[in-house]
Amino acid sequence: MFNWFLLIFSAAVLIGLSLYSMRAAGDKDESGFLVANNSLGPFVAAATLVATGYSGFVFIGSPGVAYEYGSLELFSNTFYSTAFLIATLFFANILRRKASTLGSRTIPEYIAQIHSGGSAGRWLQGIVALIMVLLLGVFLVSQIKAIGLLVSGWLGVSPTTGSLLITLLVIGYTMFGGLRAVAWTDAAMIVGMSIGSCVIAYVVFVQVGLGELIGRLDAIDPTIANPKTGAPYGDSPSAALLLLPYAFLWAVALPFMSVRFLAIKQGVSMAHVGIWVAILGALLNFTPLAGLYAKAYFPDLASPDLAMPTFLEHGVNPLISSFITLFIPFAMKSTANSLMHTVSTALSYDLRSALGKDRGFITSMTFNRLMVLIVGICGFVGMAYLPPVMILWLGILGNGTLMAALFGVTFCSTFWQGSSMGALTSIAVGFALALTCF
Template identity: 25%
Template sequence: MKILDTFDWISIALYFLLLLGIAVWVIRKKKENTEDYFLAGRNIGWFVVGASIFASNIGSEHVVGLAGTGASDKLPLLIYEIQAWVVLILGWVFLPFYARSGVFTMPEFLEKRFDARSRWVLSIFSIAAYVLTKISVTIYAGGVVVSALLGIDFWTGAIATVILTGIYTVLGGMRAVVYTETLQAVLLILGATVLTFIGLDKVGGWESMTKTLTPEYFNMWRPATDPDFPWPSLLITSTIVGIWYWCTDQYIVQRALTAKNIKEGRRGTIFGAVLKLLPVFLFLIPGIITLTLKMRGELHWDSPDEAFPILMSNLLPSGLRGLVAAGLLAALMSSLASVFNSCSTLFTVDIYKKLKPNTPEKKLVRTGQVATVIVVVIGIIWIPIMANISGVLYEYLQSVQAYIAPPITAVFLMGIFHKRVNATGAFATLVMGIVIAFFRITLELIKGNFDPNSFLYKLGDMNFLSFGAWFFLFCILFIIVVSLLSPAPSREKVVNLTFGTITAEEKLKNKNSYNWVDISISIIIIIIVIGVMVFFNGN
């Protein structure tokens, strides 16, 4: 690893000055009400919505983890990064229902469609899941990146980044988050693009790289009997996790809800889907380049998660190295800011406001700020636990999500597509799903204590992708059966909140919110995704 020089530090300093300028500008403009603090006044245009969706998604765990995937033999995990088509489902299918209901949060939507029980369960579970997956993984990856880039120790790097991000998130709320994320998205794309082109030039182009690695390496579709990545389970479970993450998770959907109207919101998701096509080229390919250089004896690293920082520090010239380092810091900060703000929104709107409905707006904003500070502290406490996690970081994230996603995805999909599904079915499925998810995670950790022929060992040892697919099918059947065995939901619980109950007026309003350009770009995105799937088939 090369240490950053003066020009690199100047680039990083300029980035932080620009970030500070945006944060100060936003903090001076903000109003003391919940709509402004949590949803940026619902006044954001499509460009900022799309850039914010992309920057929220691409955290340092993606940069580190996806490059690590490219630098190891786990290319099938690429399927999680070509989910631009699922982002389109958010804009075209889910967003109109969310916009019509006028909600701040996803648990709030479940209360409108079902009842308060589902809202409570999803609120508390979402906050816990953010700590387990998003906050912990982002901070761990950030510590790896910052310590590798800036030549400081892991703890100092991780804590400094968490505190810095926490300050502008607490003070500026959602508006500070979306505007700083727009800057961060631009910087990250520029930096990673330069690194990809310089890296490809260094290895002698794509053809030279494929000769070193052999065509089999580039196959993301393994046989159905593959012990790690059987392709049917990979395709099904990645889609279930994708719908949960992109279409029902507060972390992402909150960005679309900040839009001025449904038209800007949908265009924001389409723009976000366009940007979502980039990670394959910006992060996966640098990982593959690093592996090629290692096999040729030109680079050395111990863990695949070090691939991106090592390639960057060794290939980029002075000054530019600092710019890409700033881009990586931007990725870390944008993800952290998003999850901090989402946690404080869930706590304030779904828990505190439910317990104290008459709280003044100004006090709710203060509560949101205190909640953010608490989440920052919890994040710091989690660092030593995350530092002990080994293996490819990205795979850890996907395996945990494969257990969390099925029940939530089932409840939202059935809630929108099946008007007979009721509150009892939704509540029972969420509780059952969470219990089974934690049971499976526990079994995975202690399976060594069981007889290899026992049912519990086999359940704990079952491939995480196959488990996710069967678990989702079980959740769908469970919610339908429980709903059919209990009374049908009342009319106000389904009108305009499920397919088949939308009024003619709402249908017309939705039809007027898009045109042929929106449809054409969406079709092109789907064609590109199919093209990437075909390209990485090992032939």
């Protein structure tokens, strides 16, 4: 019952933030829905970037990797925040400035305007939007599935019911507030995520003691605390460095990440945003310690994914466990709401602009919100009927293919200007190469 109370209370806070952000943005201009009226300050911009970038991996995946492969994950996990910091300091301002000059309000529109204009630009915008709908749509399905599995155990309901509850919540606050609501709710989520990570650090460093933990790990296997390989990233520990370019690609090429750079307020120093990115990223980098704790005291778990649930059951009291567990689906929701907003925007704004249909039988804002509802329902239906293995595979395929397809036309075009035909060729080659690799 306490967990239900936490969920209902947090849902009310998120919906309240959404309604307040909708009132602040207004309905006269789509800019509030699409790019938060370019109003994000340093902390909110950094918070939404870090929350979306780390997602649920920081609380479930990262401790699981540490449990399975050892302490190298403490080192490799830092490259996510490092990559986001580099993207913020050396790419975000260029993208924001050019998008402001061109009047771009979405990533497909920016790609079209920077490479060409007129009918060729509309074709390019439409193609990019369709690719985003296809590839990010399947990633959204995988996020909904993961959230449902986590919430089901926390609330004592079926995975389908858990997925439905969270999907309706994400639809509710995303469709009314747009990107402004997504950013503000992410900022609220990152506070709880950071507190949860610090609690893990307190348990390991203060209550247990680092010497005690290392001693227990050495008794099980000395390579856990002192890894000799770079598993799962490669044969050498230096292979973990590959996460740096990967996470950088994640930040600059995936539209649901890079659109945040368009939403940052003019005049805001990217150095200030970067400081907050570094602080929030550093706070979240304690989470692999939960996996090492679980390995030290419970070395025979059936699955590495049980590392964090095991830590929450045995490492902290039930009240703190409930609070931390609340923010694990929150971390996942920070990606789900971004995907839902980006896919619905591609449908409601970019495809409409590509077709030259700037006016319709309903207002643009109503159409935007209707698309959020439709995308959310389709994501839930896809989760309910697709096999779990297929959902995971499609999620990985969608992200990797989209990064390969859009890296050239978003990041490389910043330094080397191309034509619309060059942009289409770059997208096609990246798309084909990624599919070939898979």
